[in-house]
Amino acid sequence: MSAPYLSVDRERCIGAGMCAMTAPGMFDQDPDDGLVLLLHAQPPTALRAAAQMAVGVCPSGAITLHEPEPGGLGAEPQRRATGDEDPGGV
Ligand code: SF4
DSSP: OOSOEEEEOTTTOOOOOHHHHHOTTTEEEOTTTOOEEESOSSOOGGGHHHHHHHHHHOTTOOEEEEEEOTTOSSEEEEEOOOSOSOOOOO
């Protein structure tokens, strides 16, 4: 996939709803459990800034924006750091 795309981790989502408020065309909340629903995995160009903003405002780091590497086949994920990542090492 060469265009940026979004993924969400409903296991991490805490239902804060910031994504749906920031980018309502791309995210919604499940009426049953309040967790994130990804409406469009590939944000159109006009909504990419809002998608990046949603990544930044999500308090649980549940949203990842995968940006294609220049000249590469893969995508480099961007997710907000939450401070509970395993730093590895000692
Ligand atoms: S902002 Fe993050 S925690 Fe809140 S509903 Fe969206 S994905 Fe879930």
